[in-house]
Amino acid sequence: AQSVTQPDIHITVSEGASLELRCNYSYGATPYLFWYVQSPGQGLQLLLKYFSGDTLVQGIKGFEAEFKRSQSSFNLRKPSVHWSDAAEYFCAVGTGYQKVTFGIGTKLQVIP
Amino acid sequence: NAGVTQTPKFQVLKTGQSMTLQCAQDMNHEYMSWYRQDPGMGLRLIHYSVGAGITDQGEVPNGYNVSRSTTEDFPLRLLSAAPSQTSVYFCASRSTGFGGTSPAREKLFFGSGTQLSVL
Numbered sequence: 001a002q003s004v005t006q007p008d009i010h011i012t013v014s015e016g017a018s019l020e021l022r023c024n025y026s027y028g029a030t031p032y033l034f035w036y037v038q039s040p041g042q043g044l045q046l047l048l049k050y051f052s053g054d055t056l057v058q059g060i061k062g063f064e065a066e067f068k069r070s071q072s073s074f075n076l077r078k079p080s081v082h083w084s085d086a087a088e089y090f091c092a093v094g095t096g097y098q099k100v101t102f103g104i105g106t107k108l109q110v111i112p
Numbered sequence: 113n114a115g116v117t118q119t120p121k122f123q124v125l126k127t128g129q130s131m132t133l134q135c136a137q138d139m140n141h142e143y144m145s146w147y148r149q150d151p152g153m154g155l156r157l158i159h160y161s162v163g164a165g166i167t168d169q170g171e172v173p174n175g176y177n178v179s180r181s182t183t184e185d186f187p188l189r190l191l192s193a194a195p196s197q198t199s200v201y202f203c204a205s206r207s208t209g210f211g212g213t214s215p216a217r218e219k220l221f222f223g224s225g226t227q228l229s230v231l
Contacts, residue, residue, distance in 0.1 A: 009152070032217035043116070043202055043222030044155075051217045090154065094216030098143070098162070104154035 002027040002095045006103035013081050014111050021076040021106050023091030032094030033074040035065055038105075039087045047089075050074065061085070086110045114138050118203050118223035125193045125230045133188040133226050135203030142208045143215055144186035148172065148199040149225075155202065161186055162208075162215075193230045201226045 003026045013019055025031060032051045036044040048059025055067040065076045074091060091103040119134045137144065145160035157170030161180040175197060177189040186205075190197060204220040 032214070034219070036220075036222075041224070043224045044204075044220070045222070046219040049217070049219060094214070096216060097214050098160070098216055100157075100216060100220065102147075102155040104152055 002031065002093055002099070002101050004091055004093050004101050004103040006089075006091055006106050008106050009104070010107045010109070012109040012111060015083050016080050019076075019078045019081045019085070019108070021089050021091075021108070023074045023076065023103060024072050025074065025091075025093045026072065027093060027095055029095075030069065033065075033067060034092040034094065034100075035059065035063070035074070035076045036090045036092060036102075037061075037087050038090065044090060047076070051094075081108075081110055083110045083112070116203055116205055116221050116223040118201075118226050120226060121224070122227050123229070125190075125228065127194060127230060129193050130189070130191050131193065133190075133201055133203075133228075135186045135188065135223060136184050137186075137203075137205040137221070138184065139205060139207075139221065140183060141205035141221070142183065143218075144180070144203065144205045145170070145220075146176070146178065146186070146188045147202045147204060149202060150199050158188065158201075190228075195230045197228065198230045199228060201228060 005024045034049045035047040038044045050057045088105045088107045090105045094100045116137045142163045146158040147155040159178040161167045203223040206218040209215045
């Protein structure tokens with residue numbers, strides 16, 4: 001069965017610093033990979049997704065993620081974090097025909 | 113464009129009461145689903161539907177009921193609420209994919225959530 005691991009439940013970074021959120025998955029084939037962001041009191045919004053082609057994908061709000069097949073990872077990065085990036089970030093994998101599995105989320109705090 | 117609309121935003125129930133969480137989408141999506149979000153557990157799929165008249169169970173279906181009579185609406189029913197159902201509930205929809213591609217690669221559109229407390 002597929003699974004998604006986000007090892008960092010909570011991360012604090014300073015505004016302007018770089019950010020990397022980790023995501024590892026377990027699945028027998030290449031899954032469809034997503035990062036979603038949830039602002040407080042809101043639903044989830046798609047940041048970016050990967051399903052084939054270039055393993056470095058660009059998303060909204062200056063985020064990017066890199067698919068590394070050898071490490072079963074899809075880490076999310078941003079070169080310079082803004083205070084408005086404070087939110088909870090979810091990695092998700094789509095497998096088979098319908099199924100999407102979410103990680104438990106990483107809560108990002110941005111300090112001045 | 114309204115997207116996915118959930119009502120109510122907040123609800124408090126007593127144990128044993130019943131209620132229906134409403135979800136509507138205006139994107140003509142065949143796929144609709146309900147998730148619950150609990151601290152430390154991420155989002156877990158409750159039920160989903162791939163079209164009017166077709167529903168199926170997700171990861172945590174017990175205590176919940178769904179039906180899909182139209183493409184637009186996908187209500188979630190709690191028949192006898194329990195404190196374990198205190199959670200934030202999200203409805204989500206997506207397209208079925210194009211050109212025979214897997215729907216699992218399509219992005220999910222989420223509603224803004226319903227915060228439910230069962231006392």
